Amino acid sequence: MKGAKIGLLLVILAFGSTVETAWRIRNHFGPGAWGWFTGGHFQGPSFTFDAQQTEVVAASTPVEVENAFGAVNVSAGAPGEVRITLRKVVYLGAQEKARAFADRIQLQAVHEGGALRVRTNRADLDHRLTGGDSEADFQTHLDVLVPPGTAVKVQNEHGPVEVVDVARADVSASFETVRVERVAGPADIEARHGDVQVTGIKGDLKLTNRHGDVTIQDVEGKATLDVQHGEVSATRVGGLVVNGAHGDVTAESVHGDLDVHTQHGAVRGVDVTGRASVETSFQGVTLEKVGGDATVHTEHGDVSLSDVTGAVDAQASFDDVSLTRVAGPVTVAVRHGAVRARGLDKGARVRGSGDEIVLEDFRGPVDIEAERATVRLVPAGAIAAPVRVSATHGAIELDVPAGSRIDVQASAAPGEVTTDVPGLNATLTSAGRLTATLGGGGTAVVLSTSHADVRLHGGAAVAQKTP
Amino acid sequence: MARPFRPEVLVLGLSLIAVGVAWLLGNAGRIDLLATLRGWWPLTLVLWGVLELVAYFLARDARRSPR
Numbered sequence: 283m284k285g286a287k288i289g290l291l292l293v294i295l296a297f298g299s300t301v302e303t304a305w306r307i308r309n310h311f312g313p314g315a316w317g318w319f320t321g322g323h324f325q326g327p328s329f330t331f332d333a334q335q336t337e338v339v340a341a342s343t344p345v346e347v348e349n350a351f352g353a354v355n356v357s358a359g360a361p362g363e364v365r366i367t368l369r370k371v372v373y374l375g376a377q378e379k380a381r382a383f384a385d386r387i388q389l390q391a392v393h394e395g396g397a398l399r400v401r402t403n404r405a406d407l408d409h410r411l412t413g414g415d416s417e418a419d420f421q422t423h424l425d426v427l428v429p430p431g432t433a434v435k436v437q438n439e440h441g442p443v444e445v446v447d448v449a450r451a452d453v454s455a456s457f458e459t460v461r462v463e464r465v466a467g468p469a470d471i472e473a474r475h476g477d478v479q480v481t482g483i484k485g486d487l488k489l490t491n492r493h494g495d496v497t498i499q500d501v502e503g504k505a506t507l508d509v510q511h512g513e514v515s516a517t518r519v520g521g522l523v524v525n526g527a528h529g530d531v532t533a534e535s536v537h538g539d540l541d542v543h544t545q546h547g548a549v550r551g552v553d554v555t556g557r558a559s560v561e562t563s564f565q566g567v568t569l570e571k572v573g574g575d576a577t578v579h580t581e582h583g584d585v586s587l588s589d590v591t592g593a594v595d596a597q598a599s600f601d602d603v604s605l606t607r608v609a610g611p612v613t614v615a616v617r618h619g620a621v622r623a624r625g626l627d628k629g630a631r632v633r634g635s636g637d638e639i640v641l642e643d644f645r646g647p648v649d650i651e652a653e654r655a656t657v658r659l660v661p662a663g664a665i666a667a668p669v670r671v672s673a674t675h676g677a678i679e680l681d682v683p684a685g686s687r688i689d690v691q692a693s694a695a696p697g698e699v700t701t702d703v704p705g706l707n708a709t710l711t712s713a714g715r716l717t718a719t720l721g722g723g724g725t726a727v728v729l730s731t732s733h734a735d736v737r738l739h740g741g742a743a744v745a746q747k748t749p
Numbered sequence: 750m751a752r753p754f755r756p757e758v759l760v761l762g763l764s765l766i767a768v769g770v771a772w773l774l775g776n777a778g779r780i781d782l783l784a785t786l787r788g789w790w791p792l793t794l795v796l797w798g799v800l801e802l803v804a805y806f807l808a809r810d811a812r813r814s815p816r
Contacts, residue, residue, distance in 0.1 A: 290757045294764070294797075298790045305787045327777075375777060 324373055324419050329380035333368045337391045339398055342449075345428050348401040350439040351408070352422040353458075358447035359427025364398055366391060366426050373419035383407075383418050397435075400426060431466065442476075450485070459494075468503065477512075487519075495529075504538060513547075521556065530565070539574070548583070557592065566601065575610065584619070593628075602637070611646070620655075629667060638676075652676050656734070661686075665725055673731040680729060682706075682740045687721035692729040692736045703740030754807055756800035764793050 339345075345364055347354055352371075359365055368389045372380040388403045402422045423441075428434060428448065435452040436443050442458035445451045450467035453460055456474040468485030471478060477494045480487060486503035489496060495512045498505055504521035507514055513529040516522050521538025524531050530548045533540055539556035542549050548565035551558055557574030560567050566584040569576055575592035578585050584601035587594055593610035596603050603616050605623035612630035614621050620637035623630060629646025632639055635653035643662040650657055652673040659669065659678075664685035671678050682688070682703045690706070692699045692715070699716040710717035716736075729736050768786070775782030 284757075287757050290761060290797075294790075294793050298793075301783065301786045301790055304783055 324371075324421060327375055328371050328373045329377050329384070331370045331372070331381065331384040333370065333389050335366045335368075335389050335391055337364045337366070337393075337398055338362060339364050339393075339429065341429065342431065342433075343429075344397040344433040344435065345426065346397050346399045346435040346437075347424060347426055348399070348437045349422055349424050349441060350404055351420075352424065352438075352441045353443070354424045354426070354436050354438045354441060354455075355444045356426045356428060356434050356436060356446070356448065357444075358430045358432075361429045364391070364400070364426065364428050366400055366424065368402065369421075369423040369425070371421040371423070380418070383420065387420065387422065400424065433467070625662075657731075665727065668725060669727045669729075671729045671731075673734065675733045676731060677734040678729045678731050678736045680727070680736075680738050682720065682738055684740075685721070687724040688719070688727045689723040689725065690716060690718045690720065690727045690729070690738070692716040692727075692738065694731050694734060694736045696733060697731060697735045699736045699738075701738035701740070703738050706738070706740070754804045756797060756804045759800055760793065760797040763796065767793075 339362065347356060366389060370384045370387045372384050374380040374383060386407060390401050390403060392399050404422055408420070430447070431449045433450040434445055434448040436445060437454045440457045441455070442460070443453055443455040444461045445453060446463045448465055451462050451465045451469040453462060453470070454472045455476065458476045460471060460473045460476060460478045462469055462471060462480045464482040466484050469480065469483045469487050471480065471489045473491040473494060475493045478489060478491050478496045480489065480498040481500055483501040483503065487498065487501045487505040489505070490508040491512060493511045496507060496509050497515045498519060499517045501519040504523070505516060505519045506523045508525045509529060510527045511529060514524055514526065514531045516533045516536070518535045519533070519537070522533050522536050523541045524544065526544035526547060528546045529544070531542050531544060531550070533551045534553060536551065536554040536556070540551050540554045540558040542560045542562065544562045546564050547562055549560050549562050550568045551560070551570070553571045554569070555573040557576065558569050558572045559577045560569070561579045562583065563581040564583060566586065567578045567580050568586045569578065569590070570588050572590045572592070575594070576587055576590045577595045578587065579597045582600045583598065585596050585598045585603040587596065587604070587608065588606035590608045590610065594605060594608050594612045597615045598619055599617040600619060602620040602622065603614055605612060605626065607625040609627045611628040612623065612626050614630065615633040616635070618636035621632055621634050621639045623640070623644065624642045626641065626644040627646065629644065629648050630641060631649045633651050634655050636655060638656045638658065639650060639652050640658045641648065642660040645662050645667070647667040648659065648669045650671045652671070654675045655673065656676040657671050657673055657678045659671070660681045661683055664683050665688050669680065694714045697714055699714060701716065703720065706718045706720050708716060708718040771780065771782060771785050774780040775785070
C-alpha cells in the first residue's frame with residue numbers, strides 16, 4: 283500500500299475518533315469556546331418568545347422550580363400569587379419554524395404535595411438529555427416572583443441561578459454562577475462548576491461546590507462550606523466550617539468558631555470571636571485577633587498568629603512559626619523551621635529543630651526542646667516561673683532581668699557556660715557547668731545543651747530590652 | 750499517456766467538500782455539526798472502499814485489453 287493511502291487512512295480514522303470523542307463528552311460541558319464544535323449548542327440565529335402565568339397560592343406555600351439550560355431568577359413579588367415568566371430562546375434559522383417549536387415548549391405550574399412546582403416540558407422536547415438528538419437547541423429562562431416569606435427550592439442544570447428575598451433557599455445548580463441574597467432563614471446550596479455568591483443569610487448556610495470560587499457575606503448563622511477546587515472568602519459570618527482541597531481560604535469577622543480543613547491552600551483568618559482550628563498543607567496559615575483557643579496544623583507552610591486570647595497549639599514543618607501577643611499557654615512543635623514569639627503571657631512549651639527559637643517579652647513557664655537550633659530567651663520581667671531548656675547542637679542565651687529569684691543549673695557538654703548577671707551567687711563552677719542562685723533563689727532555671735554554649739545575660743542589656 | 754485512476758485523491762476531495770458543506774450548514778444553524786459528522790463520517794471509508802474496487806477492476810480490464 284502506498285504511503286499516501288496509509289496517510290489518508292490514518293487521517294480519516296483520527297478524524298472519526300475525534301468526532302466520536304467529542305460526541306461522548308458534549309453533554310459534560312456547557313456551551314463554551316468549543317461550543318461551535320461540540321454540537322453547536324446555542325449557536326447561530328435565535329428567536330425569543332415569552333410566556334407568562336400567574337398562580338394563586340396560599341400563604342407560606344413553598345415554591346419549587348426545576349429547569350435546565352437556562353437561567354432561573356426568583357425574587358419576592360406580590361402576596362398571594364406566584365407570577366412566572368418563561369422566556370424561550372429557540373435556535374433555528376427561520377422565525378416561523380422557531381415559533382412553531384417554541385409553541386411546543388410549555389410552562390408547567392402544578393400544586394403537588396403542598397408546594398407549587400414550576401417547570402417546563404423540556405424533557406419531552408430535548409432528547410439530548412437522554413443521549414438522543416433534538417430538533418432544535420433551545421433555552422428556557424424562568425423569572426419567578428413569589429409572595430414575601432416563601433420558601434424556595436431551585437434545581438437547575440447548565441444555567442445561572444439567582445434567588446433573592448425569600449424565607450429559605452434550597453438551590454442545586456451546575457455550570458453557571460449561583461447568587462443567593464437576603465434569605466430570612468437557612469440556605470442550602472449545592473453547586474458544580476460555577477462560582478457562588480451568598481449575601482445576607484439570617485439562618486445557617488450549608489454550601490457545597492466542586493469547582494468554583496465561593497464568596498459569602500453577612501451570614502448570621504453558622505456557615506458550613508465544602509469547596510473542593512476554588513477559593514473561599516467569608517466575611518461577617520456566625521461561625522465558619524470549611525472543608526476543601528485546593529484553594530485559599532480567607533475569613534474575616536467570624537462571630538463564632540472557625541474550623542478549616544483543607545490541603546494545598548493558604549488560610550487567613552481575621553477577627554474570630556471563638557476558637558480557631560486550622561489544618562492545611564503546602565501553604566501558610568495566618569490568624570489575627572482570635573477570641574478563643576487557636577489550633578493550627580500545617581505541613582510545608584508557615585504559621586503566623588497574633589492577638590490570641592486563648593491557648594495556642596501550633597504544629598508546622600519546613601517553615602517558621604511566628605506568635606505575637608498570646609494570652610493563653612502556648613504549645614509549638616516545628617520541624618525544620620524557626621519559632622519566633624513575642625508577648626506570651628502564660629509561657630510556652632516548644633519543640634523545634636533546624637532553626638532558631640526566640641521568645642521575647644514572655645511570662646510564665648517555659649519548656650523548650652531544641653535540636654540543631656539556637657535558643658534565645660528574653661523574659662518580659664523578673665523570672666517568676668520555671669525555665670527549662672534542653673538543646674543539642676545549639677547555643678542557649680537567657681536574659682535575666684533584675685529582681686529575678688532563681689536557682690540556676692546550666693550545663694554545656696561540650697561547651698562553655700558564661701554569665702554576666704550581677705549578683706549571681708555561684709555554688710558550683712566547672713568546665714561546662716554552673717550551679718548558682720540569684721536573689722535568694724526559688725524558681726528553677728535549667729539550661730542544658732551539647733556541642734554549644736550557654737550564656738546568661740544580665741544588667742543593662744536586659745534593662746534596655748524590658749523597659 | 751493518461752494518469753492512472755487514484756481513489757484516494759477522489760476520497761480526499763469529496764471528503765473535504767462534504768466537511769465544508771456540513772460546516773457551512775452548521776454555522777447557518779441548519780444542522781447540528783457534530784451530530785452530522787458523527788453520523789456520516791464512516792461513509793468516507795465505505796466510499797473509499799468502493800472506489801478502490803472500481804480502480805482495481807478498471808486496471809484489470811486495462812491489462813486484459815491492450816491497445
